[in-house]
Amino acid sequence: MSLIKLQGITKAYQLGKTQVPALKGIDLAVERGEFAVVMGPSGSGKTTLLNIIGLLDRADAGSYLLDGEELAGRDFNEMAGLRNKKIGFIFQSFNLIPVLNVIENIEFPCLLRREDKKLLRARVERVAEHVGLSHVLAHKPDELSGGQRQRVAIARALVTEPEIVLADEPTANLDSATSEQILDLMQRLNADSGVTFLFSTHDPRVMRRAKRVVQIADGRLVDGQDAAAANVAVLGAPPH
Amino acid sequence: MPALLAIATRNVFRNRRRTFITAAALVVGIFAVVSIRGVLNGLQGAIIASTVKGMTGGFQVHRAGYLANVLSPPLTLDFALDDPSLAGLAKLPGVTAVAPRIMFGGSLSVPKEKEEDTPEPLFFMATAVDPTLEPQVCPDRAGLMSAGSRFDEAHLLVGEAMLGTLDAKLGDEAVLLAPDRDGALNGELSHVGGALKSVMPGELKVAQVPLAAAQRLLRMEGRATELAVAVKDLAQVPSLVAQARALLGPTYEVHAWDDVATDRRTFMQRQNAISALVSVVFLLLMLLGVANTMLMSVLERTREVGTMMAVGVTRAQVLLLFLLEALSLGVVGVAGGLALGTTFVAALGAKGLTVTPPSATVALTLYPSSSPAFLVVVAALALLGCAVFSLYPALRASRLRPVEALAGR
Numbered sequence: 001m002s003l004i005k006l007q008g009i010t011k012a013y014q015l016g017k018t019q020v021p022a023l024k025g026i027d028l029a030v031e032r033g034e035f036a037v038v039m040g041p042s043g044s045g046k047t048t049l050l051n052i053i054g055l056l057d058r059a060d061a062g063s064y065l066l067d068g069e070e071l072a073g074r075d076f077n078e079m080a081g082l083r084n085k086k087i088g089f090i091f092q093s094f095n096l097i098p099v100l101n102v103i104e105n106i107e108f109p110c111l112l113r114r115e116d117k118k119l120l121r122a123r124v125e126r127v128a129e130h131v132g133l134s135h136v137l138a139h140k141p142d143e144l145s146g147g148q149r150q151r152v153a154i155a156r157a158l159v160t161e162p163e164i165v166l167a168d169e170p171t172a173n174l175d176s177a178t179s180e181q182i183l184d185l186m187q188r189l190n191a192d193s194g195v196t197f198l199f200s201t202h203d204p205r206v207m208r209r210a211k212r213v214v215q216i217a218d219g220r221l222v223d224g225q226d227a228a229a230a231n232v233a234v235l236g237a238p239p240h
Numbered sequence: 241m242p243a244l245l246a247i248a249t250r251n252v253f254r255n256r257r258r259t260f261i262t263a264a265a266l267v268v269g270i271f272a273v274v275s276i277r278g279v280l281n282g283l284q285g286a287i288i289a290s291t292v293k294g295m296t297g298g299f300q301v302h303r304a305g306y307l308a309n310v311l312s313p314p315l316t317l318d319f320a321l322d323d324p325s326l327a328g329l330a331k332l333p334g335v336t337a338v339a340p341r342i343m344f345g346g347s348l349s350v351p352k353e354k355e356e357d358t359p360e361p362l363f364f365m366a367t368a369v370d371p372t373l374e375p376q377v378c379p380d381r382a383g384l385m386s387a388g389s390r391f392d393e394a395h396l397l398v399g400e401a402m403l404g405t406l407d408a409k410l411g412d413e414a415v416l417l418a419p420d421r422d423g424a425l426n427g428e429l430s431h432v433g434g435a436l437k438s439v440m441p442g443e444l445k446v447a448q449v450p451l452a453a454a455q456r457l458l459r460m461e462g463r464a465t466e467l468a469v470a471v472k473d474l475a476q477v478p479s480l481v482a483q484a485r486a487l488l489g490p491t492y493e494v495h496a497w498d499d500v501a502t503d504r505r506t507f508m509q510r511q512n513a514i515s516a517l518v519s520v521v522f523l524l525l526m527l528l529g530v531a532n533t534m535l536m537s538v539l540e541r542t543r544e545v546g547t548m549m550a551v552g553v554t555r556a557q558v559l560l561l562f563l564l565e566a567l568s569l570g571v572v573g574v575a576g577g578l579a580l581g582t583t584f585v586a587a588l589g590a591k592g593l594t595v596t597p598p599s600a601t602v603a604l605t606l607y608p609s610s611s612p613a614f615l616v617v618v619a620a621l622a623l624l625g626c627a628v629f630s631l632y633p634a635l636r637a638s639r640l641r642p643v644e645a646l647a648g649r
């Protein structure tokens with residue numbers, strides 16, 4: 001059974017009196033342990049798609065199965081609980097809570113589930129160490145570099161042990177060296193612990209590392225492409 | 241939930257300037273409310289003391305139906321002072337003294353050597369009191385006598401204004417005329433002993449007459465219309481009134497001091513109402529500041545709300561977060577205001593505040609004080625107000641849709 005199965009997902013935004021279609025019927029399956037990228041030009045619908053998968057927004061129509069469970073049409077509080085339990089987010093602009101320090105930011109989603117604080121601390125410190133933050137645990141986000149902030153976000157996304165981590169253009173605000181480090185980290189996490197990652201990007205560096213690339217254009221998935229083909233399409237023929 | 245509380249309190253100190261201004265407004269407002277009430281407590285304490293010790297005693301005994309006729313004191317509703325049922329009154333525990341009185345209306349003239357120089361007799365309301373018993377119940381009456389006055393079996397006191405009109409001086413003969421309890425006009429000779437000062441504005445023409453002279457004038461020897469009773473502790477008055485009622489039975493009526501001096505009670509109630517109104521206006525102004533601060537805080541933090549929602553914070557928790565933030569702000573302001581206000585009131589109370597009410601001749605020394613119950617009510621209302629006035633911003637934040645909040649919209 002696929003971890004995620006989307007069928008016929010559509011979404012339109014209301015702009016004044018006109019409807020702007022953003023997704024025009026998406027069918028997509030994501031398997032456990034994937035390290036997949038949704039690739040497409042700006043305005044193609046990447047963010048909209050990830051928002052729907054992340055239960056931040058609702059599709060207008062279609063079916064969304066997570067772990068075989070139909071999630072379309074859940075109410076807000078159910079969606080909040082499901083996000084907390086099953087989904088980790090990594091945002092383009094990090095989105096940490098400024099008044100909380102590193103360790104508090106990482107543990108925050110777990111506190112919402114009323115986890116025992118002592119047991120939690122140990123796990124949080126382990127995750128923080130895993131992403132290379134051990135030396136800045138007491139720092140506030142505004143005392144950290146962009147790369148460190150994104151590591152905090154990654155730790156926060158992982159600490160709840162979610163089914164899937166969604167990352168909407170996670171490297172867009174980082175320089176290329178830092179981007180590479182962050183991508184290394186996520187790749188390692190995927191390889192070591194089998195966490196499922198789904199990215200959106202239009203950054204070829206991200207795409208190059210993906211095991212699978214899903215192309216989106218104008219609200220529709222472009223069929224029949226695997227990572228290699230996408231690489232060819234975007235980067236030209238690989239050197240032999 | 242402690243994590244939300246931590247975020248809320250830290251957010252209060254995030255924008256220090258705005259927090260400072262809002263909290264300062266709360267401090268000033270609470271300070272003003274506490275100070276006004278404190279001074280009023282002092283004023284009312286002085287009014288109560290001067291009423292009880294200068295006029296009414298702790299409670300009074302009359303014949304049943306007497307106070308209902310108070311505009312024209314009915315001499316017919318009198319009683320014999322040797323009525324055996326009255327004997328137990330002075331023995332009630334907590335009662336320290338009992339003084340008989342007669343309230344009556346009459347006229348007074350001070351004859352001059354030449355008859356054409358003699359001013360018209362003046363109508364007055366008189367309180368006839370016993371020169372030795374009365375000071376045990378109303379010691380402050382002495383303070384109302386102008387300097388050098390005499391009040392004894394042969395001397396009476398008249399109000400300052402009246403004394404001037406009569407063109408009288410100490411020792412002048414004074415002729416009292418009054419209808420007795422059967423309606424027959426009678427006369428009695430006394431002497432001008434001095435002037436009575438007025439405490440409260442708007443006092444009528446008044447006189448204080450020795451009880452024995454009044455009893456002869458009114459043909460009421462051995463009788464009185466009123467017993468003023470002194471008590472050790474004013475807080476005991478309601479229970480003593482009940483005991484006295486049980487003791488005296490239905491031929492007598494017993495009233496606490498504030499049921500006798502209803503004008504003063506009304507006056508103080510009006511003061512309370514006005515100060516409550518002023519306090520509420522102050523409170524509302526402060527709370528508008530809180531509402532404004534919270535609205536700005538919500539608008540600035542839209543994306544943060546989106547982030548929290550993304551990691552699983554529910555709408556109710558967002559609402560709670562901003563309410564906690566407003567309450568934290570409120571606690572800071574209220575605590576500061578209460579501390580400053582009570583300190584100020586305590587300082588005034590220790591020093592005493594001497595004021596002369598308009599048109600009164602006697603200076604009053606007030607001892608302002610704060611009552612804990614009032615402070616609790618003020619703090620509770622202010623904090624409740626903080627929550628209520630930040631409800632709109634908090635609801636607004638909680639109703640954001642996650643995607644829109646994340647996009648900062």
Ligand SMILES: Nc1ncnc2c1ncn2[C@@H]1O[C@H](COP(=O)(O)OP(=O)(O)O)[C@@H](O)[C@H]1O
Binds near residue numbers: 013020022
């Ligand atoms: N809140 C919105 N209101 C109106 N139109 C929107 C909104 N969000 C996105 N769109 C439109 O939907 C389409 C897809 O947007 P988006 O999912 O953000 O694409 P991407 O992330 O690939 O750049 C675009 O045409 C965009 O203009």
Ligand SMILES: [Mg+2]
Binds near residue numbers: 046047048
């Ligand atoms: Mg986007």
